Amino acid sequence: VIDDPHGFMPPDADSADADGISTDLRMSPGETALAEARALRDAGLPAAAERRLRDALAADPAQAEVHAELAELLEELGHAAKAAEHFARAAALAPGRSDWLRGKVRTLALARRLEDAVAACRELLAVRPDSAPAHREAARLLLGLGSIGEAVGHLREALFLDPLDVDTAVRLGEALLAAGDAVAAAEAVQPALRRDPDRPEALVAMARCWIALDEPAKADRLLGHALLIDVDDRAGAGPLLERLAAVPADGLSQTYVRALFDGYADRFEEHLTGRLQYRGPQVLREMVDRAGGCRVPACVLDVGCGTGLAGLAFRDLASRLHGADLSPRMVAKAAARGIYDRVEVAEFHDALAADPGAWDLVVAADVLVYLGDLGPVLAAVAGGLAPGGLFAATLEAWDGDGYRLGPARRYAHGETHVRQHAAAAGLETVLIESASVRTERGAPVPGLAVILRRPQA
Numbered sequence: 001v002i003d004d005p006h007g008f009m010p011p012d013a014d015s016a017d018a019d020g021i022s023t024d025l026r027m028s029p030g031e032t033a034l035a036e037a038r039a040l041r042d043a044g045l046p047a048a049a050e051r052r053l054r055d056a057l058a059a060d061p062a063q064a065e066v067h068a069e070l071a072e073l074l075e076e077l078g079h080a081a082k083a084a085e086h087f088a089r090a091a092a093l094a095p096g097r098s099d100w101l102r103g104k105v106r107t108l109a110l111a112r113r114l115e116d117a118v119a120a121c122r123e124l125l126a127v128r129p130d131s132a133p134a135h136r137e138a139a140r141l142l143l144g145l146g147s148i149g150e151a152v153g154h155l156r157e158a159l160f161l162d163p164l165d166v167d168t169a170v171r172l173g174e175a176l177l178a179a180g181d182a183v184a185a186a187e188a189v190q191p192a193l194r195r196d197p198d199r200p201e202a203l204v205a206m207a208r209c210w211i212a213l214d215e216p217a218k219a220d221r222l223l224g225h226a227l228l229i230d231v232d233d234r235a236g237a238g239p240l241l242e243r244l245a246a247v248p249a250d251g252l253s254q255t256y257v258r259a260l261f262d263g264y265a266d267r268f269e270e271h272l273t274g275r276l277q278y279r280g281p282q283v284l285r286e287m288v289d290r291a292g293g294c295r296v297p298a299c300v301l302d303v304g305c306g307t308g309l310a311g312l313a314f315r316d317l318a319s320r321l322h323g324a325d326l327s328p329r330m331v332a333k334a335a336a337r338g339i340y341d342r343v344e345v346a347e348f349h350d351a352l353a354a355d356p357g358a359w360d361l362v363v364a365a366d367v368l369v370y371l372g373d374l375g376p377v378l379a380a381v382a383g384g385l386a387p388g389g390l391f392a393a394t395l396e397a398w399d400g401d402g403y404r405l406g407p408a409r410r411y412a413h414g415e416t417h418v419r420q421h422a423a424a425a426g427l428e429t430v431l432i433e434s435a436s437v438r439t440e441r442g443a444p445v446p447g448l449a450v451i452l453r454r455p456q457a
């Protein structure tokens with residue numbers, strides 16, 4: 001016997017068959033069946049491929065690869081339970097193959113045999129205890145069976161193995177909330193949210209924690225933030241906000257609006273002008289020109305100035321351009337633009353009361369949506385305008401008489417409400433038109449744009 005541990009020796013002449021082809025190069029019956037079945041499958045003949053594999057197994061049932069191939073084919077054909085049987089046979093014949101165990105778990109779950117799928121997951125974890133996806137899958141299945149405690153254990157293990165996985169942190173938080181442990185849930189979600197502050201699912205999960213911890217204002221802020229970045233609301237912030245009765249009767253709190261825009265300042269312009277196709281300042285500029293313009297050069301107050309988009313649209317008319325906004329971080333952005341003579345952190349009414357009768361033009365682009373009752377708002381505007389001065393503002397439109405707070409925490413106003421309060425404040429309605437200045441979920445949001453004037457003396 002020649003010892004040839006490295007296989008360098010040429011094949012024995014006896015192993016060549018009559019055609020001179022080495023038996024080492026010939027395929028085994030199982031390999032032939034696999035090759036033919038794959039060719040049939042590729043040719044769009046799955047039934048023939050299945051027959052070929054079944055014939056091969058009838059001849060020799062102990063062929064792991066053939067069972068696995070048949071399992072994949074059956075899974076593709078939608079026969080999950082039968083596929084699971086063959087994945088099980090393949091995995092039993094080749095105990096180290098975690099991919100076949102994963103197939104077994106997957107197809108059992110697809111066949112809704114959840115308990116068997118959990119058992120298969122345990123088999124998989126015995127082979128691959130360090131697999132975060134296997135722990136996550138075990139948790140998912142256990143949650144489906146209502147075994148929250150055990151699911152939490154697997155989610156913790158998955159997060160330990162993959163600490164940067166925000167989805168698992170969110171799922172762990174949700175499972176802990178379902179188990180009634182809101183503090184532990186908050187501890188699970190908080191680090192993930194710190195790492196990825198714009199992930200809507202994490203914002204909503206954290207908001208749920210705050211609601212459970214009786215901190216509605218904190219929840220409210222996170223949900224508002226989620227809605228700003230997830231306009232399609234896939235994470236479900238809107239319905240939660242509606243349930244959360246945290247809105248004071250007199251409107252959105254300044255704390256809420258300030259925190260909302262402080263958190264939004266870095267992404268504001270890209271999001272608003274890009275994704276939401278915002279064009280409030282352009283619409284207002286065009287209407288001011290059409291209304292005959294204001295006195296030029298003008299003293300202009302851009303109230304709720306944000307990052308300064310409206311300031312840009314009116315700069316050329318202004319001898320003095322001031323900006324005011326509730327949010328310090330928005331104000332910092334506006335100041336950095338370098339177009340304002342002064343920008344300050346101030347609330348709408350305070351900004352107008354600071355310089356009575358001073359302004360030839362007051363612009364409020366997409367700001368009145370954060371203010372409810374226009375009575376005090378338009379009274380403040382009238383107090384700030386110089387005689388003959390104009391007020392230019394966009395609003396979201398509502399068909400009703402008064403105004404209402406929508407699920408996205410923005411007010412919509414009825415045209416009658418605007419006209420009535422303009423008149424009550426002594427302002428003439430110069431123009432009031434339907435104008436959509438942004439989209440939501442890809443559709444234009446119905447809006448109004450108005451030009452009001454303080455009469456000359």
Ligand SMILES: C[S@@+](CC[C@H](N)C(=O)[O-])C[C@H]1O[C@@H](n2cnc3c(N)ncnc32)[C@H](O)[C@@H]1O
Nearest residue numbers: 261304305306309325326327347348365366370
């Ligand atoms: C959607 S942004 C619009 C910003 C800017 N006018 C524009 O057209 O790009 C709304 C801005 O109004 C500000 N805001 C909301 N309520 C306010 C209030 N009561 N007083 C002052 N600013 C307010 C917010 O902080 C935010 O910067």
